[in-house]
Amino acid sequence: MFFLPAIQGRFPVGVTTFVSPVQRPRPIGTVKLRSPPTGSTRPNNALYLEEVAFTAYYPADTTSKPITKGVDWFIRPVKESLQGFSTFLGFSSWLLWPIVYFFGTLVKIPAYPNAPLLDPKNATVASENQWPLVIFSHGLGGSRTAYSQFCSRLAASGRVVLAVEHRDGTGTVSMPRSWNIDGEKSKPRTLLYLRESDIHWDDDSDSIKTAPFPLRVEQLAFRHHEVYITYNTFHKFIHNTPGTHLETIDGTHFDRKSWGLDEATEKPFVNCDENIVLAGHSFGGCTVLSILSSNPSDEYDRLPVDKAIILDPWLEPLPAPGPFPMKSGGNNVKENNIADFVSSALEQNDIVPSATPAHPRMLVINSETFTLWKDHFARLQEIVKGWEPNGRRIVTLVGSKHTSFSDFPILPIISGKTARNIFNTIADVSVAFLDNRFEEQLKDAKIVKMEPKIIGVKKDGKPRRKLAGAPGDVIVE
Template sequence: MFVQRRNIITLSYPRLFLPTIQGRFPVGVTTFTTPVQPLRSVGSVKLKNFRRARQDYPEHALLLEEVAFTAYYPAEVDASSKNGIPWFIRPIRDTLNGFSTFIGISKWLLWPVLYIFAAFLKIPAYPNAPLLIPKETLQWPLVIFSHGLGGSRTAYSQFCSGLAASGKVVLALEHRDGTGIACRPRLWNQGSQSDSRMLLYLRESDVHWDDDDAISVHPLPLRGQQLEFRHHEIHIAYSAFCRLVANDSALQIDTIDGTPYPKQSWAASGDLGLKRVRYENRVMLTGHSFGGCTVLSLLSRIPLEEYMRIPVERAVILDPWLEPLAIPGPVPFEFPSPPTSDSIGESGSSSLEAATVAPVASMDLDTKLPRPRMLVINSEAFTLWKEHYARLQKVVAEWEPQGGHILTILGSAHVSFSDFPVLPIIRKRTARPVLDTITNLSLSFLDDRLSEAIQTIPTRTMEIEIVGVKKDGKPKRKLVGNVGDVIIQ
């Protein structure tokens, strides 16, 4: 609308915010990037359209050039702190092109619908704010989050911010394997960065292989190679973050847009000489859909040879998509006793191998890494997917043989775990309570108080009713109960 002041007409814009973040602490958000040097190609998948490729790698579809992740964390703020972070990834043009590719609708049709969100929609958090000094817990626990197909590092901001507001540091990966909407890896040359090509969502029709026999063992060949790419990204992001907290002067890291951030707040030590973030042990993993698949894949395989293991204690899997994983499996990988610090080698090298191994030198390596605990939170839609749910039960039983670690939330859909159902204007009445339940159950499990939390929510036994007929003639089913009820299996 127009606002007139002293005969000067100015234009004021609406401020669209996602729902207020509930929790004990204000939430800061900083997006970090770190280079992969030398860059490398992952897998054998190739691009059909060379215009989407790097000029020096004209065919390779999966290139590790730069790893990016957004940190959501308890922040130190005051009355002068700026509040509000763009939800749409910048530049806006890239994101709109990415949504067009993902949804399969012309960008010219999407532009008038999405632009108001793209320009004005904000996450209610503090950009590049200092990391708060922990008091009661001495150290903030570390959580790593992996997004699903068509997701991004901001698409789950409500969930990640909810964890951060409770006192956790959450690293939300921006997967650059063609599963995100859009991104622009930068070229790092002698300390400076420049834009590379735009990466949009990658469809199966966009790629090919020279040797079909070489990929016949994968249930979904493209997704299988994207999983391998994601393994690299998670290990590199974890390593870079550990080195940031450890104040490693050899680390190359920057914010994604080059804006300054209070680096010392991340590297500072608190009481008892402890770093503010606990990264040496008891790390937690979480992910949605293909991100949940990523977590399962990561925990069921030996780390790639250039990386040390991530000391994961717990994992929350949100509506996991299992089809990209080989059958049978996945099953927990039993790590052997870790090597001694003498066998790790020197840190400070610019090589990828040294950079990813270095953080482990300060870890407690004298005991065998225990099997991570696991919780799965399922949507009603995925629980009603009969064959998929039966497989999920078998998978979770390998981690939690006593049962009770698959929770289904009635009335939820696959998209309920993301921000999309709670966006302004299109927000549904039941979307926020469902997302709050997802967040609270996840937190209670990560904090080892799941049994206590379950006592405070309505639960039901599994009961299915037929409510109609689908277009393909099959019966349409639903779970009996009220929206927000939880089924425990």
């Protein structure tokens, strides 16, 4: 057995994966599968919303009974995960099998499976005896465990983090099920990473097909529903709302009472009512920006977001210019109508950033790779000005890559000191931002100027550039 690096922080971390049925299962968008699943009786829509899943990382009570540390890092079943990685990477499953077998069966997250939630009264750092809530969105090829180190670091600092498993074809694999009114579940269907060759649109879908990255636009709409449903379901669960259907993904027992209300004050142990945080990497960062800059559909209330952490966001699927903070009193948009969803985002162009924003505070942490993407970075700077007009909210780490925010560079056997140091800086800066000591944290970092230098020539003849400085040095914009 091999463990990912030990989790730094004040509290031991518990990990529990929950699932809940969608009360009104339905297709999202108009994209269709070229080859429907064998034996499927539902519509041939590529994006079908029927069940949400999310992994909770949280401060754990490890004193109540002996609990063995070690949570499977690889999504089960391993065979289906192998298919998912093969599809995502475009490699033969036979070539990937030895790697998948090793990491899939032997690597563990150093956390406690299904441990009870620690009573916040027993932790002096918990605000008003409640744990703050964070919702995390993964990137393309990611999963609910692919960012376990980042989510665990936030949890170890005294937060409950819900890592959504996006079942929109952007993850390597997911296994959604249908639920009937009696709570009975169908056998899971295997949903692998969706490629352009797997999908098509009907002829009457010209409005969406003309949008940039049309599949990603529809997946964004799907992700909106997943984030809102995850929040609403967890909110009801924490408030002991009758009729809330929530269970572990594999049917194992968990201490439901530890997640409930304080018997003395009847205050929930997790603060879902205000000051929640949205976080995400890559397409997940794109998802966070999209949610924060557009109205929810009529079936959802706006999320009470106080802060956002956006890791190496991929901006291209979003309408430009923007996205910018929502105007107050905006009209709601039906997210299932993708054309309205896109036009709503375009209507935000006339927003004038306020000097004292009433919208969520934002921190963006960029990789060197994305910062050197000149046009993309210039757009990111304009976007962040709309949220943080006083600046100093884009941090770039010298030597970092797009994968540096995930677990992949720090897996056992293959990880190196540089990758671990870069990840630790990402986590430390993120926690400091949430704890309102961001500027203080920067004093302990080595700050360097933005100085790209040419180090060679790419295959296309364009100059190959690198940021001046040592790996892990910090650039603040």
